[in-house]
Amino acid sequence: MKKVGCFLFFLLIFGAKNNISVHAETYIGAQIIIEPGQSPEQIETWFRLLNENGMNVCRIQMIENFMKTSEREWDFSLFDCAFNAAEKYGIKVFATLFPSSKNNSVGGFKFPESEEQLTQIADYIGHLVSHFKTFPALYAWVLINEPGTGGVVPQNEFAKKKFDAWKAKQEKPLYNSKDYTLLINFDNKKFLVDYNTWYLDWLAREIKKYDTGREIHVNNHAIFSNIAEYDFPAWRNFLTSLGGSAHPSWHFGYFNRSQYAMALAANCEIIRSGAGNLPFWITELQGGNNTYSGVNAFCPTAEEITQWLWTSIGSGAQGIIFWCFNPRSIGEEAGEWALLDFQNIPSDRLLAARNVIRTIDSHKQLFNQTKAPESPIHILYTRESLWAEKQVQYGNTSDNNYEGRLPGGVMKSATAFFELLSENGIISDLGEINEFDWNKSDYTGECVILSNQISIPSRNWNNLEHFVQNGGKLIVEGLTGFYDENMLNLNAVGTQLNKLFGGALSEVICIPGDFNILYGNTQMPVHLWKSYIHYTTGKPLIREGANTLAIRNQYGKGSVIWLPALAALGAERSKNKTPLSDFLRTELQEQIQKFSFIFTTHQEGVIMRTLKTGDGYVSVVINKDKKSKNIELTGHSFRPTVLFSDLNAKVSRKNINIAPEETIVIYWK
């Protein structure tokens, strides 16, 4: 490893013009790849370019292998160089722990393999943190790059001992699935959640031994499939912000390219919900072409970069860090993913980002006080639903006619609702069921949507009852509540949910592919399941001959709508979303009134994200459809100012004209 004469170099150029622009609240930046082989000049260049393009934050992998020169010796000079350049150009640094391992991958390992390795990691943290805590540019420690194993508990002695200790501490739950003998055991899944929390907490504690004043951060990836491994509320105890990696080519495989902006919005909502009162970040956002790495290769267009930045900001992200600014030079990912081209010239993607940054800079007072508005609509998922789905469908090779029961059906159902609401201009939360505040005494005007959450654990039954009892509206779709947390089928044995829902399922009928059910005079497309309800207190909403396909149940001060068909996936798959949209707009009238304005009709492919700012609002509107749209808004009294438009937006109080791929940012006051 080459020692860079970095300190001296900086001394020499220290007098240079310092054109740092500081954002008080919104951070946009990029990963700087630091590798032995780079010269101080190169490193300096990248920080200068960050600055010149308005960026104010970066992230660096603190790779142990690039620092530790022998058993006892450390040479931090390469990274010193980067931190000094960051300071010089006013760039805050997210420093990601990256301890060495004999089987390390480009993404880093996820758990230690032995006590020895744990000791080695502690030693690495000691050296690393002691050294870098003195650098003013240091902003945050990132505990690990992308925790999450795809659901697999590591098979080694260390993990086994941890499991045994964990298992010994588990108390027998009070709820025992009505004395039915438990045949399936999710201990591995539960352990993995806690093991993840334990390791992150341990890393945070090690850091705090040496440095107590920094932000502590971690970024989750492939959220739609890895989500069942995380206990975000528990992480809030040691994190100061929560983040996500959002590379469509790696992480958005459930969606097609025209849905990536929506998927990113959903990703933001999931992270935001997990973060609670902490700020959230998009810690990695695909910045360039993935040539040989990644799964579904593509290069974001400038328009997509614009869309993604505004989507993140419009979802309330405190900051966005692209992956990456300069490309890796060697190994997997070499020459890929970057915002800069190979000559360090800004790509059209970086220019697009700069335009967004400039807009924000020009309206600092607005963006510094933005706040994601509290939505009255909450789409909730349960980890147990993902576990159950994977348990019974693992390895199934059925075709797409069975999409709803294949792994992914649970989260695709939830995001299909999210998408449909977004296309009405309606913001909804998207979070894990335990992240929701079940302790309020009044839920009037609020709505919870459980879309195909096939397992509803018993600990949430009282929550749901309390919610409806106290004025909440509950929309239950798909096979939600088919199982409890032990895969006890709740339809047969009966639970308090039956009372809440106003009935029980009588049958589930599989019809591969898609078909219509008649709601009023409208054929509503649904997917895979036709389920019949045996209603008690509920009143039929949709009937088919003698069978009841949906009911409404008044319960306490609230009500439940129960439609046990895959309506959201049916809408999504058929690209005929209007029937479900109309259904929802009718059912959500009370909630919709809480929004100052939404679209008057469903707009295929258009999403709107709206933030509160002072007395007004900032709206981000993106059109992913192939047609220009003339969107009418519901009645309101704000006057629009277009803050940003990458084409020829026409915006009036009542109308937004938006071209395909266009992003518009509007300030309403």
Next chain:
Amino acid sequence: MKKVGCFLFFLLIFGAKNNISVHAETYIGAQIIIEPGQSPEQIETWFRLLNENGMNVCRIQMIENFMKTSEREWDFSLFDCAFNAAEKYGIKVFATLFPSSKNNSVGGFKFPESEEQLTQIADYIGHLVSHFKTFPALYAWVLINEPGTGGVVPQNEFAKKKFDAWKAKQEKPLYNSKDYTLLINFDNKKFLVDYNTWYLDWLAREIKKYDTGREIHVNNHAIFSNIAEYDFPAWRNFLTSLGGSAHPSWHFGYFNRSQYAMALAANCEIIRSGAGNLPFWITELQGGNNTYSGVNAFCPTAEEITQWLWTSIGSGAQGIIFWCFNPRSIGEEAGEWALLDFQNIPSDRLLAARNVIRTIDSHKQLFNQTKAPESPIHILYTRESLWAEKQVQYGNTSDNNYEGRLPGGVMKSATAFFELLSENGIISDLGEINEFDWNKSDYTGECVILSNQISIPSRNWNNLEHFVQNGGKLIVEGLTGFYDENMLNLNAVGTQLNKLFGGALSEVICIPGDFNILYGNTQMPVHLWKSYIHYTTGKPLIREGANTLAIRNQYGKGSVIWLPALAALGAERSKNKTPLSDFLRTELQEQIQKFSFIFTTHQEGVIMRTLKTGDGYVSVVINKDKKSKNIELTGHSFRPTVLFSDLNAKVSRKNINIAPEETIVIYWK
């Protein structure tokens, strides 16, 4: 495990109205799922409902884990409750052994893993059988649920020792493939067949230590692929009836949904052939929706339930047991497969079954004396053909243009003949080559069909010669006889089969997909193989230029038709079956005359099953085509009475009018 106060409960309600209906001969019923957690009232309800819906038999998994409360203690009360309820409502019980195992699955394990486990199984049988043999409702012991491993010999010490002992006992066969050095060894396959037989026999012997008077039964599943693991004739020594599991979603993957009734008929024939003089059952028949379990999810319609019941009965089944009556409550399959809905209300499927039962009840005298007629047409398969196919094509990922050489090609060829004959109203046997009676002195009027049975073992060569010599007609199709039992290619080295067939193959030409050959003036679709015959005594039937594609050979009192192309698969794949049908009707004139009546022409998608009863016949006719059919019958003097029709059947002596999905049952006298 909860103790149910079952005995007392029954005492209290013992005076209740007892509306048991008894069938002397035909049994229709369903699996009752018994699980800890159920109340006596629930259990009672299911047996009452069986009875109310005319059912007279059930099956119960006797799960050791639900009975054994400690190392030495057993609590049978949950199951006592079920047996008492069965008695009360006149329901006979098939009790399935279900010993515990540390790695048990929902389907149960297939072989013991150790001597210790064998001892444990014996102990379980001792306790179980001693206890339940006194219950009057007990009708049969089912030795195991669905033996069959998909062809895999278990990899453990116990199996290895068994293999070694087996191997030591094998005698060197007299036939040694003409001194060619054997390169492929099917010992594992042969051992698996015998190992299966050994274990089932062992289980039967253990049972008989405690209970000698019961029926002994076992049910095979996924018959079209597992069939090469079974030696049914050997099982007749310890069984009193043979059964099959027929869940299209798990087991009929070779077929599409409109073929399920035909596939069930073929399944029945295979089991019937295996059973010999023993009665046969459909021990498991899909009764409801498979939601998250199984492969190709679907829910049978009421019409399908009707079709399947009548198909089974029309094939001569003694009984049919649906899987299942009440759904499992927990774990895989929870809330699925059932005839009852979640409120214990009969589904339309159960109502359909009840209609069938009522028809049978109303015509007991007819159905009690039905007998599957002896067909003069015998489609035979060889285990060795399946072994060879799997040996050389395992893991092949070629597309559907190569269907005939991919695993499954052998059995699909045999069933395609079965289907084609069924669609002419012609009944044929379908059995393993050694199940056929080769010891008769006269085969005049009989026909054996070997459809793409690529391996014909040497031990059957004399059989085939004897059959033809003595008046039989042999139809040889596809690559039948390409190999002997050691994968010696018989075309090159020559065997007595060449003399029998009247020639030898000269070449096999692969033409991926389908093409036509010209038979008379008709283009006959065939699949994949164009083979040329070098004929000696045979006379060309189909020629193409200088090449001979089919021959007829007079041999002794009989004859052989040899068409070494995949004509049955060609017909099936092209949906142009008339040419092959016409060919067969011409060739099978002698056989066809033995049927009192068949269709005058091929009827796509219609199958007819006919039973003898007294002086007359009972015919089941099912139309799976999308069009109504007006079917003309060949000349006969019987007068029809429609016993059952689920639509508006019109039946005259000469004609049957049948709508799509309709099932008609006709009594001819």
Next chain:
Amino acid sequence: MKKVGCFLFFLLIFGAKNNISVHAETYIGAQIIIEPGQSPEQIETWFRLLNENGMNVCRIQMIENFMKTSEREWDFSLFDCAFNAAEKYGIKVFATLFPSSKNNSVGGFKFPESEEQLTQIADYIGHLVSHFKTFPALYAWVLINEPGTGGVVPQNEFAKKKFDAWKAKQEKPLYNSKDYTLLINFDNKKFLVDYNTWYLDWLAREIKKYDTGREIHVNNHAIFSNIAEYDFPAWRNFLTSLGGSAHPSWHFGYFNRSQYAMALAANCEIIRSGAGNLPFWITELQGGNNTYSGVNAFCPTAEEITQWLWTSIGSGAQGIIFWCFNPRSIGEEAGEWALLDFQNIPSDRLLAARNVIRTIDSHKQLFNQTKAPESPIHILYTRESLWAEKQVQYGNTSDNNYEGRLPGGVMKSATAFFELLSENGIISDLGEINEFDWNKSDYTGECVILSNQISIPSRNWNNLEHFVQNGGKLIVEGLTGFYDENMLNLNAVGTQLNKLFGGALSEVICIPGDFNILYGNTQMPVHLWKSYIHYTTGKPLIREGANTLAIRNQYGKGSVIWLPALAALGAERSKNKTPLSDFLRTELQEQIQKFSFIFTTHQEGVIMRTLKTGDGYVSVVINKDKKSKNIELTGHSFRPTVLFSDLNAKVSRKNINIAPEETIVIYWK
């Protein structure tokens, strides 16, 4: 094993008519399968038939298991019989070593598993070679059947020890990727290449202990994917000729059936390039139907056999040996692949081969002096490109829209250029980059094409510079040079290649599927990558707005054309090859002038191979298109004589009329 009374048998028939025809230069023959079980008469028959069909060479697997009768005893009689018959009928024998192994497959093992096995192999060679070296028919020893493991280093102690020894001997390379820390290690790949060479060399040395006068040969298979395992130049030290196996059903999976003749031509060129000054052979050529073995089953037509033979001869092959003459009798491949039918009657394929042989026999003086002309166009591939591709894309399941980045993209790109040139009647070399002669002082009129060779090792940079400096033309296409040999991305860090190319990439943009770029007024289809060039000395050839898509750079006496898009795959996939063809014909004017004649325009599906013979030329022209072609030739002064035509060829000085599937051989003088 049966002893054949072979010697005596030959004595008895020794006086028979000996109609041997001898070719001085061109060998055509077939594999004779020798198996215990065969009679001397059978064996004699096959050799007689070889002779009667004009064949003069055969190949035999010398299977140890068929010779070694006990620990110490050998019985060679079966094979003696074959060698005597070969002598009698004037057939030269290629004898393939086939030592035994406990886990041997039909293709033989590729490496010894232990020292013990190595000793056993040496012992086998000792016995085998000592015995057979005295047989006059023996022509060549084939060291092994088809070395090549699909890139997998065997996992056993023996290989591990060899690896460790190899590793210890590796010197640290001078070039270290500019001090970047190497993250990916291709040691396994490099070792495998050397391990292969070591083992083959060892085998040759063992043979030479007993027999020094014979030809030493080896045949490589599945060349397009296995190619990165071979170091052909190193093999020239112990081989006297190099060969290849070319079974489309096993080996040409990158191509469709209409491309097989072209793929065979490419295969010939690769082997020819590897052979250097040694002769090359097609040691195995699919001769018949693959029924149950192989991947994509098919049976060559007589026309294909004709095409393949002439393609091989027209590529300069010294000999062609079909697989096989008589079929194997037992095990995998039994009854398959043969030129003879099951009655030992020549198939139409063998008759086709005989016609070719007769043509050659009738024009011995011409064919004996043919020489593959030295082409001025050299398509080169690098092993490192295949390694890198596999490293990063292993297991990718992306669809065909990503074909260019999936494993195979590298070689498909090279062969697409080869195909396009062939369809212009232009012959090109196709070889590994180190097989090219980089040591000349003048390359005027020569062209090297690097098509999507993603890794260009540093050791070749000077070569390329020297080549262009001294008058060569370099065409660089696709992502050629994206990496160095350590997967250092060369665009970012800069190398001497930038100077040579006249610029550097600025960006690579992935566009899944295919799209057009505008070259002059022509839309040129390209696949997957749109890359932008930051040019320095190079001059833009293709621009798109502000971006440069291709450049031309004058460098020394030569020039470089750089088109970093997948133009060859784009042409191939879109079946719109004219734009790229026109581009090439313009750029290759200087090279084209070196050919006496080529097609005046691109001819889809037609390939021409031309050999020099004396003052004239022999051209093989094959039309694989579905349309007849009237092909105009560029100006020349030779007069044509049609030596061979399997249809109604019309050939004049200026025009060739050729029907679909036709092969024409023309002598121009």
